[in-house]
Amino acid sequence: MADNQNEFPTIIGPDASFKGELTFEKGLKLQGKFEGRINTPGKLHIAREARMSADVESGTVIVEGEVKGNLIATDKIELKNSARYEGDLQASKLVVDEGASLVGHVQVGHDATKRPSPAGPVTTNRPVPGPNPGVSQPK
Amino acid sequence: MAHSPVPSSEDRRTIVCLYCDKAQEVSRRAMQITCKYCYKSLRVEDVLIKAYEARRVIDTCGMVVVEKRGHVVADRIRCSGLIVRGKVKAHVDSKGAVLVGPEADLIGDVTAPSLAVGAGAVLNGFYRINSPVETSSTTNPSI
Numbered sequence: 001m002a003d004n005q006n007e008f009p010t011i012i013g014p015d016a017s018f019k020g021e022l023t024f025e026k027g028l029k030l031q032g033k034f035e036g037r038i039n040t041p042g043k044l045h046i047a048r049e050a051r052m053s054a055d056v057e058s059g060t061v062i063v064e065g066e067v068k069g070n071l072i073a074t075d076k077i078e079l080k081n082s083a084r085y086e087g088d089l090q091a092s093k094l095v096v097d098e099g100a101s102l103v104g105h106v107q108v109g110h111d112a113t114k115r116p117s118p119a120g121p122v123t124t125n126r127p128v129p130g131p132n133p134g135v136s137q138p139k
Numbered sequence: 140m141a142h143s144p145v146p147s148s149e150d151r152r153t154i155v156c157l158y159c160d161k162a163q164e165v166s167r168r169a170m171q172i173t174c175k176y177c178y179k180s181l182r183v184e185d186v187l188i189k190a191y192e193a194r195r196v197i198d199t200c201g202m203v204v205v206e207k208r209g210h211v212v213a214d215r216i217r218c219s220g221l222i223v224r225g226k227v228k229a230h231v232d233s234k235g236a237v238l239v240g241p242e243a244d245l246i247g248d249v250t251a252p253s254l255a256v257g258a259g260a261v262l263n264g265f266y267r268i269n270s271p272v273e274t275s276s277t278t279n280p281s282i
Contacts, residue, residue, distance in 0.1 A: 094262065096254045098236075102268040106249075109261035 004029075007043065014049055030065075041074075048082050061091075063100075074113050154183050154200040155234050157217050186218070188225070197229075205243075221251070230264075 008029040012018055016032035027043040030050040038044060038056045046052055050065035057072045063083040071077055073091040081099035088105040090112045096102060151164045159177040170184045185201035188209035196215045197203060203218040205211055209225035216227070220235035226244040231237060233251040241257030248265040256262065 093258055094256045094260075096256060096268060098253050099270060100253075100268065101270070102254070102266050104266065106262050106264060106266045108256065109263075110259075112261075112263075 008045060012050075046083075048080075072113055154181070155219065156181060157198060157200060157234075202235075207240075 008027040010024055010026075010028045012028065012030045012032045012034060014031040017035075018033065019035045021037045021039070022028070022034075023039045025040065025042055027045070028038070028040065029045045029047060030052060031047045032050060034050070034052045034054055036054050038054055038058065040058050042058070043060045043062070044056060044058045045062045046065045046067055048064040052065065053068045055070045059073065060075045060078075061071050061073045062078045062080065063085055064080040065082070066084040067087065068085075069087045071085075071087060071089040071091070073089075075091070076093040076095065077089055077091040078095040079085055079097060079100040079102060081097040083097070083100040083102075085101065086103045088107075089102075090107040092108070092110060092113060094106070094108045150167050152167050153162050153164055154172075155162050156174040156177060156179065158179045158181075159174060161174070161176045163175055165172050165183055171180060171182050173179070174181055182199045183201055184199065186197055186199050186203045187206065188204065188211050189206045190208060191210040191212075193212045195213065196217070197211070197213055198215075198217045200219055202220045202222065203216055204222045205225045205227055207224045211225075211227045211229060213227075213229040215232065216229045217232045218235075219233070221227075221231055221233050221237045222240070223238065223243045223245050224240040226246075228244075228246045230247045231245070231249045231251070233249070235251070236253045236255060237245075237249055237251040238255045239245050239257060239260045239262065242259045243257065244261045246261075246263045248267075249262075250267045252268070252270050254266070254268045
């Protein structure tokens with residue numbers, strides 16, 4: 001319990017709903033609803049019951065609930081088995097548990113988060129023209 | 140050498156047709172069959188890639204394994220499972236899990252029921268990772 005408090009000093013509880021921009025240093029556990037933008041060098045944990053629609057720049061992101069939006073993690077993104085994620089993600093490392101759902105552009109690797117990404121969705125130099133009509137194409 | 144015309148149950152495996160998604164049993168030794176539902180020709184053997192290969196398509200009801208020194212450049216890979224230890228540049232449509240080993244590269248769009256990524260792997264593309272029972276929409280109207 002004490003470890004959990006050290007790791008996640010900030011908790012947005014299950015009955016809370018947050019709309020706006022949030023910055024923190026250490027860690028945040030989201031159990032309620034969040035809409036907006038998150039910027040942190042620390043850890044973000046989106047719990048199973050949480051719902052999030054946000055653009056996130058973080059050190060580590062752990063997803064167990066439903067997330068919509070773009071995630072950028074300098075270290076790692078973990079999608080647990082209950083995770084439902086829709087959006088573009090950039091991370092150095094990616095862990096996808098069996099049963100997790102992921103729809104969107106993925107950029108994973110050492111250089112994935114180093115490249116400056118323009119505002120908006122991540123565009124990739126995809127070599128193969130995909131069948132997804134809504135996906136942005138390289139210039 | 141006499142072969143028995145009907146293979147025993149241990150000598151059979153279940154494959155899913157790439158075109159009609161219907162399952163059927165085939166002999167483990169079969170390399171190519173005709174789907175008994177849609178009559179399309181299906182390659183059922185596993186594909187092992189150990190060196191550079193440039194192909195238009197790789198279609199198989201078996202596994203595709205790209206070894207550490209393997210490098211595939213293709214328009215499309217359709218398979219029942221993909222293991223990447225080397226490099227792949229292709230649009231991947233897999234009926235089974237896609238495993239990307241450590242230090243492997245997978246560039247291109249991926250559709251699969253599950254994904255496993257090793258440390259140091261490089262991924263780039265549009266990913267659709269969903270268990271088969273799930274619908275394509277994951278949005279929640281309450282957000």
